[in-house]
Amino acid sequence: MTTDNHRYCVIMCGGVGSRFWPYSRSNRPKQFIDFLGTGRTLLQMCYDRILPLVPKNNIIVVTNAMYAALVKEQLPDIDPEHILLEPCRRNTAPCIAWAANHIYAADPQASMIVTPSDHLITNEAEFVNRLRAGFEFVETHDALLTLGIKPTRPETGYGYIQIGKEVEPGILKVKTFTEKPDLELAKVFVESGEFFWNSGIFLWKASDILNAFTALAPDLAGEFERGKGIFATPAETQFINDHFPACPSISVDFAIMEKASNVYVECVDFGWSDLGTWSALYDNSAQNPEGNVTQNCNVMTYDSTGNIFAVRNEKLVVVSGLHDYIVADADDVLLVCPKSEEQRIKQIVNDVQGRFDEKYL
């Protein structure tokens, strides 16, 4: 299995998950929580579904320095050298550029999956099959491959990918990337059959993405070119701490994918959700006969329906006469908010920061 040994996975888990505040807190964001009450955190679920695809020792986790202990605790099998600690937040492009340099330095033939750590995939067998096909494609083509999810509803919260010509079964040239559409446009997209959700899961050879950075994001690439000979050596940490903060905060979609000419989409349908909203979490969780989602926490309800309870640990929640609310509690913060007003949470988090600084974030 020579090929397998050159296959890598980069799990990005530096996000703060503020849309799920306070269930997701800055000291323990969404990906580090048993978010669905399954007994495994989202990061652990991500790791589990990657294991059939790449050698265990080829899994790299990129996270913020403050989450080092959480990653080690939740993924004890990962060699600490494979946990890349960002000294500050800089969105996905610098994260991926670093990880690609790190992997390429150790293995110039490497191909790699890049995946967020906080998504849900319900059909893991299909996920593995399609990712294997993706690996084979990028290993034999100069290609940046993104996974496009077959849309199931006119979602306005996602970016869409318009497909072009099919080059292999299920793998097509990308025509355009489209930012979040309004509902009218989203309906047209879904009905056309030509648009897929942009999942944020990518495959490519390390060499191909590094070439793309050099060509399309030269400033960013330049920061990392100074580290030639340093990646995957003991000096890497100091180099990153010195130079990573200088990187622009920019997404890989904007820096590379929307500009590159060698971008392809693998159209997949394996039960995906980015779990990006409380509604998405509610929809993807088991509801009890009263339509409450309790995620295995201790909840007792009286005359209460359609609620979602997101509560950590051994806390007991008792509610009476509550319908269609979010009840989220973690440590020293409690939020009670109608599900229909979840877009207000962003404002609330801002207000909390304005009043209490970082204390309750």
Place this chain on the structure above:
Amino acid sequence: MTTDNHRYCVIMCGGVGSRFWPYSRSNRPKQFIDFLGTGRTLLQMCYDRILPLVPKNNIIVVTNAMYAALVKEQLPDIDPEHILLEPCRRNTAPCIAWAANHIYAADPQASMIVTPSDHLITNEAEFVNRLRAGFEFVETHDALLTLGIKPTRPETGYGYIQIGKEVEPGILKVKTFTEKPDLELAKVFVESGEFFWNSGIFLWKASDILNAFTALAPDLAGEFERGKGIFATPAETQFINDHFPACPSISVDFAIMEKASNVYVECVDFGWSDLGTWSALYDNSAQNPEGNVTQNCNVMTYDSTGNIFAVRNEKLVVVSGLHDYIVADADDVLLVCPKSEEQRIKQIVNDVQGRFDEKYL
């Protein structure tokens, strides 16, 4: 001030406060909480208003053994020998019989106030004046004196006292005690001007209440008579641990006050509430312009009115779209319940006990 030196106060603080569960928990009931957000617990507020009435060293606290540390922490000035620890709960009659024996053994001339620790009195100057008058009355009469509160509404949650002939200004013979009336009857009571709320605050000489126990509750009195010579000595603790559990669980109202012929009522009006219900707490607390009661806890509200928040410590509570609810949180329990359904809480506590035993009580 010879007279003052024979004046004592017994503060009863062994209750569990289950009507305010989970804000009041069995490990820290209502009287040990800064219930009104004033910076002092109800027990401390009770102690503070007694101080002008009796020498500090004549204040006795009777509580359950499990609350010994809380009492010492909250009332550091009290000599530990003045904290009487009940080995089990036996309602007010055994509690008062013990305290009276304890005080009488040290001072046969003693007169005493007996007061719950978890009530609110807003006009403390008037309280002090009326209690001084009460002391003078019981010190010069063979009398069991109860404080009757001038009713301000047809409350159905309290017992009422029907007044008889006035024997001194503001002190009258009791005609009858009446259990909690229905609303119709309560209205008649209030309009008649002849009925007062039974406050549960008493004054008497230690000798008079002990005589009453002997005459009217001989079984109970008998348990304590075995301890003659032991009260207020180092052997008292062991004696109580051995004999207190054998006492019947009975209230002093039922055991003595409703039967004795020498019962008087001092009619007072000093802003009293037993803080016995969430509604009483809400009514006696400062409401912000949205009609929310926050008791100085960290609460941020959006489109929310008429709620009461009872949350300990540094917890931040954020609510949106919530009207007229109780939000109570302590440690590992959260309750959200409409104020109009607070009578459901008793059932909830039963359900919690049935499902989790003592864990969340």
